[in-house]
Amino acid sequence: MGNTISxxxxxxxxxxxxxxxxxxxxxxxxxxALANDITAPLAISEFKKSGFSKIFNKNKVVLVPDHFAxxxxxxxxxxxxxxxxxxxxxxxKNYFEIGLMGIEHALLPExxxxxxxxxxxGADSHTCTYGALGAYATGMGSTDxxxxxxxxxxxxxVPATHKYIYKGKLxxxxxxxxxxxxxxxxxxxxxxLYKVMEYCGPVIKKLGMDDRFSMSNMAIEAGARAGLIEPxxxxxxxxxxxxxxxxxxxxxxxxxxxxxxxxxxxKLEPQVACPHLPSNVKPVSGLKNIxxxxxxxxxxxxxxxxxxxxxxxxxKGKKAAKGVKLIVFPATQKIYLEAVKEGLAEIFVKxxxxxxxxxxxxxxxxxxxxxAEGEVAIATxxxxxxxxxxxxxxxVYLSNPAVAAASAITGRITHPAKI
Amino acid sequence: MIIKGKVHKFGDDINTDDxxxxxxxxxxxxxxxxxxxxxxxxxxxxxxxxxxxxxxxxNNFGCGSSREHAPLAIKGCGISAVIAKNFAAIxxxxxxxxxxxFLESSDIDNINDGDxxxxxxxxxxxxxxxxxxxxxxxxxxxxxxDIVSSGGLIEYxxxxxxx
Numbered sequence: 001m002g003n004t005i006s007x008x009x010x011x012x013x014x015x016x017x018x019x020x021x022x023x024x025x026x027x028x029x030x031x032x033a034l035a036n037d038i039t040a041p042l043a044i045s046e047f048k049k050s051g052f053s054k055i056f057n058k059n060k061v062v063l064v065p066d067h068f069a070x071x072x073x074x075x076x077x078x079x080x081x082x083x084x085x086x087x088x089x090x091x092x093k094n095y096f097e098i099g100l101m102g103i104e105h106a107l108l109p110e111x112x113x114x115x116x117x118x119x120x121x122g123a124d125s126h127t128c129t130y131g132a133l134g135a136y137a138t139g140m141g142s143t144d145x146x147x148x149x150x151x152x153x154x155x156x157x158v159p160a161t162h163k164y165i166y167k168g169k170l171x172x173x174x175x176x177x178x179x180x181x182x183x184x185x186x187x188x189x190x191x192x193l194y195k196v197m198e199y200c201g202p203v204i205k206k207l208g209m210d211d212r213f214s215m216s217n218m219a220i221e222a223g224a225r226a227g228l229i230e231p232x233x234x235x236x237x238x239x240x241x242x243x244x245x246x247x248x249x250x251x252x253x254x255x256x257x258x259x260x261x262x263x264x265x266x267k268l269e270p271q272v273a274c275p276h277l278p279s280n281v282k283p284v285s286g287l288k289n290i291x292x293x294x295x296x297x298x299x300x301x302x303x304x305x306x307x308x309x310x311x312x313x314x315x316k317g318k319k320a321a322k323g324v325k326l327i328v329f330p331a332t333q334k335i336y337l338e339a340v341k342e343g344l345a346e347i348f349v350k351x352x353x354x355x356x357x358x359x360x361x362x363x364x365x366x367x368x369x370x371x372a373e374g375e376v377a378i379a380t381x382x383x384x385x386x387x388x389x390x391x392x393x394x395x396v397y398l399s400n401p402a403v404a405a406a407s408a409i410t411g412r413i414t415h416p417a418k419i
Numbered sequence: 420m421i422i423k424g425k426v427h428k429f430g431d432d433i434n435t436d437d438x439x440x441x442x443x444x445x446x447x448x449x450x451x452x453x454x455x456x457x458x459x460x461x462x463x464x465x466x467x468x469x470x471x472x473x474x475x476x477x478n479n480f481g482c483g484s485s486r487e488h489a490p491l492a493i494k495g496c497g498i499s500a501v502i503a504k505n506f507a508a509i510x511x512x513x514x515x516x517x518x519x520x521f522l523e524s525s526d527i528d529n530i531n532d533g534d535x536x537x538x539x540x541x542x543x544x545x546x547x548x549x550x551x552x553x554x555x556x557x558x559x560x561x562x563x564x565d566i567v568s569s570g571g572l573i574e575y576x577x578x579x580x581x582x
Contacts (some may be wrong), residue, residue: 025562038444042487045447050573068445075445125485125509141487141513143572150576155512155562189432190479194508223479225508277432364441364484385436385483387459 002252004161005228006196009136009249013119015153022160022258030060031118033148036104036360037065039123039141041082046146055090056152062094062113063087064104067360072367102332102358105129105217105300109209110332115239116231117247121145121154126300126382128219131197132212133239134231134249139220159225160258161196166203168266173416175310176211177302177380177400179203180218181271185281186261193223195258198251203265204229209238210304217301218382221278272378272413273398276386284403287413292397294325294377295408296389298356299363302380302401303331305338311405312344314419315351321411326353327362327369351408365389371396378407420540422500422520423548424471427464428532429457431477435484435510439492452488453495470497473538475530477503481510490519500538502527502545515563516572526554540567 003011003019010020013028020026035043040063047055055061063083068076087095094113101107105126108114114130120137121127123145130137140154148154166179179199184191197219204212212229219227229235231248239246270284297303297311308330320326328348330336336358339345348355354369362369363381371377371390377397379389384396399407402416409419436459443455457464474493480503481489490513493501500520504527514521520540530536534549543558559567569575 025560038441038486038488042447046573050577067441073445079445123485123487125483127485139485139509141485141509141516143487143516144512147516147572147576150573151580155566155572189482190505190507193479193505220483220509223482223507364436366441383434383436383483385434387440388436392459 001256002254004198004251004255005134005230005249006136006161006226007158009117009119010156010158020158022158024158026156026158027153028119028156029153030121030148032060032062032114032120033145034062034064034104034108034120034122034124034127035142035145036067036124037069037076037080037083038067039145041079042142043123043145043149044082044086046143047149050146050150052150055149058091059093060152061092061149062108063092064096064101064107066101066103066358067364068366069101069359070098070357100333103300103303103360106304106331106335109133110334112239112242112244115242115244115246116235117249121148125220126217128224128226129213129217129300131216131219131226131228132209133235134228136226138225159194159196161198162192162259162261163198163200163257165201165260165262166199166265167201167262168203168264170203170265171269173270173402174268175400176207176214178268178271179265180215181273181281181398182268184218184222184279185271187222189221189277189279190223192219195224197222197224197227199227199229205232208306209234210306213304214301218278221382270400270403270415272403273384275384275395275397278382278384278398284413284415290413291376291411292324292378292407292413293375294327294369294371295404296327296362296369296377296379296381297401297404298329298331299381300331301382303329303335305335307380307401308335308339308344311401312347314402314405314416315408316347318351318409320352320408324408324411326351326408327356328353329356329362330358332358362389378404378413380404420520421537422473423537424473424499425469426473426475426530426532426534426536427468428530429474429476432479432482433476434482435486435489438481438489439486444486444488447488449491449495452492453497456492456496465496468497471499472497473536474498474501475527476501477527478505480506482507485509487513487517490514490517494519502538515566518567518571522556524554524556
């Protein structure tokens with residue numbers, strides 16, 4: 001009986017060599033242990049309380065102050081300072097101060113910190129993003145991170161895998177975000193609870209890395225532990241410039257899947273998740289006359305350069321509708337600079353938008369765009385839970401960057417083909 | 420370990436933003452977090468909880484973010500245990516790692532808001548005192564029981580390192 005890609009990566013990382021079976025508890029060695037300004041302070045204080053003084057490996061611990069950074073208030077400044085101090089004290093190379101920083105899940109692949117075949121744990125639920133590279137990446141809590149700081153290991157229950165096969169040809173304005181929203185709409189927010197999602201099929205083979213990252217990013221919104229895509233030429237091209245060498249794993253032909261879904265997505269139109277769950281998904285043409293007060297384009301889901309290019313294509317020479325607050329935030333400093341050089345930043349500013357430094361701020365109602373009572377937003381982010389972006393009486397719709405940009409122009413949720 | 424308390428009942432898919440909104444994540448103090456527990460969906464919740472009370476919920480409890488502040492807020496506001504049909508995976512491991520007692524049970528439809536309930540963590544038996552009914556649930560696998568009985572993940576690792 002064969003194994004899936006995720007089982008093979010886990011097998012290569014178990015402390016005691018051998019095979020792994022779904023449902024089994026294992027202790028595994030981690031390649032990357034990530035935390036941010038919300039989760040690292042708790043991990044660091046647990047680590048310090050444990051009585052250990054040196055982290056297991058200063059090259060494998062990554063700290064990114066991105067959630068409430070640049071510090072939004074005194075308390076978050078103090079939290080960020082804990083990361084800076086710990087990085088200095090432990091000699092952690094991969095600490096990213098603002099100015100070098102980016103939203104963690106866009107930053108780590110861009111910097112070559114995560115590579116195919118890695119086992120990554122992150123005290124952030126969207127750590128699953130790196131599955132797009134063919135890595136096993138999963139979100140955990142701060143105490144898990146504190147433990148990894150001690151001995152470089154984590155405990156895991158080996159998940160069973162669900163396979164998702166996408167067939168057909170994608171329409172214009174439809175991308176990875178629409179595939180994952182459609183998928184979550186079909187299976188629900190607990191449709192892949194405790195499972196690994198493995199995305200494959202001819203449609204995935206043609207998707208660029210940015211779209212793949214969007215898909216893996218939202219595996220957690222279906223309750224999954226990870227969302228993987230087997231590496232191919234597109235993956236290899238993406239990681240070709242990095243010093244550390246990747247390890248490529250593939251699912252066996254006779255690998256065991258607990259469930260297999262197969263969809264022809266030829267007729268799929270852009271998808272929108274309506275308040276207040278990522279599974280409350282409708283095709284964009286099914287949403288009539290929904291006025292928006294704010295449009296947010298960015299985040300670890302859709303803040304990459306190809307996302308900004310799509311948005312800029314629609315917004316070029318246009319203005320955001322009167323009264324609509326348009327916020328565009330590139331995911332990393334590198335993407336920011338590219339957007340400036342390519343003239344995208346100018347397009348957004350001329351459209352009456354805000355072009356912001358990288359931050360997770362608006363996505364989780366942290367800062368840089370909190371919604372007031374009664375306000376409606378369309379966002380390219382990943383969660384639309386009640387109160388997620390501000391007031392418990394506000395409303396968040398999730399979409400791809402094209403729908404968000406089109407909606408900014410008209411002031412209503414709009415199919416990009418109408419622009 | 421026996422836990423007894425009054426039930427606060429919730430539905431399916433209670434997410435981590437419901438349990439503790441992101442704006443409060445500038446603290447790691449359980450007591451401070453506890454003051455805002457469930458605030459988005461039940462603004463008076465932290466005042467209604469008496470020490471020892473129990474949360475009972477449906478499917479996918481704790482879905483969303485990895486914030487350990489969520490189980491900490493639940494503990495911090497005085498809740499002694501959570502019973503749900505099932506838990507989101509990251510919340511599940513966070514609860515184990517910080518030692519928040521919880522049980523998975525499909526029988527929660529037989530428990531009402533305000534009922535007095537007694538749970539025995541080692542046997543997995545839930546007694547609904549108000550209704551005079553008992554339910555048996557599955558106890559945790561040995562590996563997880565070891566972590567919980569050590570007093571959480573860090574204590575478990577310290578014990579292992581000493582061996």
